[in-house]
Amino acid sequence: MQDNWMFITILDILFHFDRFRTIMKIFLHSVVQVAAYNIVAKKMAFFDPSRAQDFLFISEAKMRNFAKTGENPPDGFMCPNSGWCS
Secondary structure: OHHHHHHHHHHHHHHHHHHHHHHHHHHHHHHOOOEEEEOOOOEEEEOOHHHHHHEEOOOHHHHHHHHHHOOOOOOOOOOOOOOOOO
């Protein structure tokens, strides 16, 4: 009898976790903004999906590649006083 109780509890947890995950996805999609490099303004800005062609996402791998090849990141990507420019 106790094994059945455990099985029902696990199903309940999985059901509620799935509902929680769905609610969080909706919430985060409407609240969280993603920063990206704005090519037109030449500075970091919040990503606007309606102007996706104006934005560049610079990943950590891309930054490591810049450092390896000696290439500087785009103007306005990092503050001038950062360790990159010195």
